[in-house]
Amino acid sequence: MSRNLLSAADLSAPEAQIILDSAEQMYAIQSRQVKKLPTLRGRTVVNLFFEDSTRTRSSFEIAGKWLSADVINISAKGSSVSKGESLRDTALTVAAMGVDALVVRHATSGAVQRITEWVDCSVVNAGDGTHEHPTQALLDAFSLRRRIGDLAGRHVVIVGDLTHSRVARSNVLLLHTLGADVTLVAPPTLMPAGVASWNCATSWDLDATLSGEVNGVVDAVMMLRVQRERMSGGYFPTEREYAISYGLNPRRLKLLPKDAPILHPGPMNRGLEISSAAADGDRSIVLDQVKSGVAVRMSVLYHLLAGVDQPAPVLEEVSP
């Protein structure tokens, strides 16, 4: 595993499996009374968030703290970014304080990649524009794996605002690496450009896909948020029409196999892409995704930072 995690495509299948397996151990630690490990003692992790976030930022913060790293949050609001400092200057300034890792979220695709060219520390992409969000894909895979077992040969359907979704891209990459089949479902206006080159099937018909008529029986469905803040209008006529055609309503819930889990990266627009019946039902693993997020991020920080003095021979089996 390299020093940075920028894209879900950076991970080979064995590397992804190792991160997920380690996360399994981290997940078990979450149910202990004392949730603290000494592993990253003396390391400093800075959450550099140029875009609003609650769950990702706090998830990285908790993950770092449970591994005994010192975690500092810097958000664009109230920092020198609002005084007009450039991305490069901000990154260099923070890195110059001797941090071991930057966890970066930025509204522009590729901004995080750019930062790796300027700084020496590890960089983790916590979401860049409409490009990628690799730790979200890892936690989705982890949460799914806990629920339905090995993902190889399983069929995952991702529905919603794919054009603006970094979650969808990272998920397609990682699920493909793990051997799962993915079908993307969205209205034509929300299908990303160039989707034909992705390793997945596509459909405009949610009912047919959920009933297994498009790409076989569905093992899990992931609903994505309609990102109103990124939409400059014109993607669909009305929210009501979107909800009718692409929302996971109680009627569609019946088309889905009884044991197929429902995922949503949050925050949810209830009544738009997902109904409360789906979000709060037995099949929903939305809250487990949040819990898994901490475990997966602990695993990622561990693999990136714990052996920093000597780049990690992650794949080599060394006995304890």
Add this chain to the structure above:
Amino acid sequence: MPAQSNSRPSSRHITTSSSTYGDSKTVLHADDVARVLDRIAHQILEKTRGGADVVLLGIPTRGAYLADRLAARIRAFGSVDVGLGMLDVTLHRDDLRTRGVRPLGKTIEPAGGIDGKLVILVDDVLFSGRTARAALDALNDLGRPRSVQLAVLVDRGHRELPIRADYVGKNLPTAREEQVKVSLSEIDDEDSVYIAMKSAPRSESGQPE
């Protein structure tokens, strides 16, 4: 010969037949491993007065299989079911920075926990003592045992910390450059312990730093 070990394994029990293939030397064969484990199981029963309150915690990977085997023997010899668990110490190691990150093993808390119990840590090779130290730290997160003991299949010396084992399968004088490899039939081809001179294909316990 490491002098710090209290329990002196009577070496007449061990047939140390050395066969050489490549540049490795086998010091324990399958039947030797079986006899050694028999003896450790008896010693545990003796020293703990019948195994009451005993919890075996194996350190993955091979220590966990050894703990399984010891628990089965203690059940057979003493008709007592001891607690059995697994303790991964990777996250508590002090050499992650210098030797790099490794995949995590499993930690399985024994049913009934470890509070007030006599915990016996089980590992395959005792070398620097750093794994045992990490295990003591890791134990703190699980609870507070009444006391902690250490059982190892092989003690190869070269301790770097004030740690000794309570139960030793075989004391094995080695040079630092040598590697002691433990094979167990659960994951390897057969039961055996051998000394290799340099890096053998399967990188295992007791490699010098």
